[in-house]
Amino acid sequence: MSEDTGVEPTAVLPETAAQLVELERLQRSLADAEERAKSHWEQYLRALAELDNVRKRAARDIEAGSRYGLEKFAAELLPVKDSLELAVQNAARADTAHLKEGQEATLQLLNRALERLGITLINPQGQAFDPERHEAMMTQESREAKPDSVLQVVQPGYELNGRLLRPARVIVARPPGGA
Numbered sequence: 001m002s003e004d005t006g007v008e009p010t011a012v013l014p015e016t017a018a019q020l021v022e023l024e025r026l027q028r029s030l031a032d033a034e035e036r037a038k039s040h041w042e043q044y045l046r047a048l049a050e051l052d053n054v055r056k057r058a059a060r061d062i063e064a065g066s067r068y069g070l071e072k073f074a075a076e077l078l079p080v081k082d083s084l085e086l087a088v089q090n091a092a093r094a095d096t097a098h099l100k101e102g103q104e105a106t107l108q109l110l111n112r113a114l115e116r117l118g119i120t121l122i123n124p125q126g127q128a129f130d131p132e133r134h135e136a137m138m139t140q141e142s143r144e145a146k147p148d149s150v151l152q153v154v155q156p157g158y159e160l161n162g163r164l165l166r167p168a169r170v171i172v173a174r175p176p177g178g179a
Contacts, residue, residue, distance in 0.1 A: 119159070134170050138171055
């Protein structure tokens with residue numbers, strides 16, 4: 001009994017058994033929904049943390065790539081440098097045949113290093129002129145070569161894994177009497 005009013009408090013109860021069943025169903029449904037919401041919130045937080053980890057890992061990889069990206073390149077070129085230093089040291093004692101032999105060996109070392117690094121030579125001698133990969137230095141009349149074909153390679157070009165580093169510099173054939 002309440003001291004102020006003199007009336008006993010009464011609990012609000014459903015009036016029928018059907019309402020009681022409906023109330024219990026709604027309470028279970030609410031508890032299930034709250035549990036799902038809690039689970040989804042935890043999944044969201046885990047996904048957010050994983051995304052943050054991926055970002056940090058990518059930033060570290062980019063930093064390491066820029067810091068150590070030339071390591072493979074440098075390792076491939078060191079034997080070429082060693083060979084050139086040896087040639088300079090022995091230049092006074094060597095005859096021209098041995099010097100030429102040493103230069104050829106050094107050039108082979110350099111070509112192998114470039115190949116291992118994915119750098120390929122563009123030597124379009126006799127091929128059709130391709131302005132995407134070739135730079136025309138001049139045109140020259142030719143009766144033997146097809147018009148707009150590479151008559152002579154002035155300087156070879158290079159690609160790195162399919163991407164143009166330097167175009168091949170070429171002389172392009174034109175028909176006799178053509179402009």
